[in-house]
Amino acid sequence: MLSEHLSPALFLDRDGVINHEVGYLHRPEDVRWMEGIFSLCQFAKAAGYKLVVVTNQAGIARGLYTTAEFEALMFWMGAEFRMQGAALDGVYHCPYHPTHGQGEWLRDHEDRKPSPGMLLRAGRDLRLDLSRSVMVGDRYSDIAAAGAAGLRQAFLLRGTETKACPGKYLEVGALAEVQAWLAAHG
Secondary structure (H helix, E strand, O other): OHHHHHEEEEEEEOOOOOOOOOOOOOHHOOEEEOOHHHHHHHHHHHOOEEEEEEEHHHHOOOOOOHHHHHHHHHHHHHHHHHOOOOOOOOEEEEEEEEEOOHHHEOOOOOOOOOOHHHHHHHHHHEEHHHOEEEOEEOHHHHHHHHHOOOOOOOEOOOOOOOOOOOOEEEEEEOOOHHHHHHHHHH
16 A cells, blocks of 8 residues: 555544543533644644544443443534534544453453554554654653554643653644644644
């Protein structure tokens, strides 16, 4: 496959990037959008990026909500993105947790960030050029997954991590800074 036939992606963590962190989000009425998320996604779509959500969902593992509740929320969120002219191309989640999971969810999994499983799977499923793709996250695990998947650039949204993260990334204070980087770097 030639890379010119593959699309770059804008990978987005969900909680803390798309929406404000509220702790185990699973209901539409609790969603508070991050400032600039729709503008960033509209810009990225217009620039040829596919929009892909990659999110660890320890709340499923812990039994706080079900996979069906997660999927219903993401269906609702997807409709909101479509209404904003920035349809999501893929949503990948990891419901497993190696220490706090219950029953079938108690295990480590290659999809759980910091492992790159979700990004690599999206690359195959959506015909992505990972070397031209970028990631926006708010945790070390997002940065590590981006690095392990060979992404072009990772952005760490300031506010969640209290120490510097290992790995290569740009720290930003707002999603508008990611949009400006995309405008400047193609």
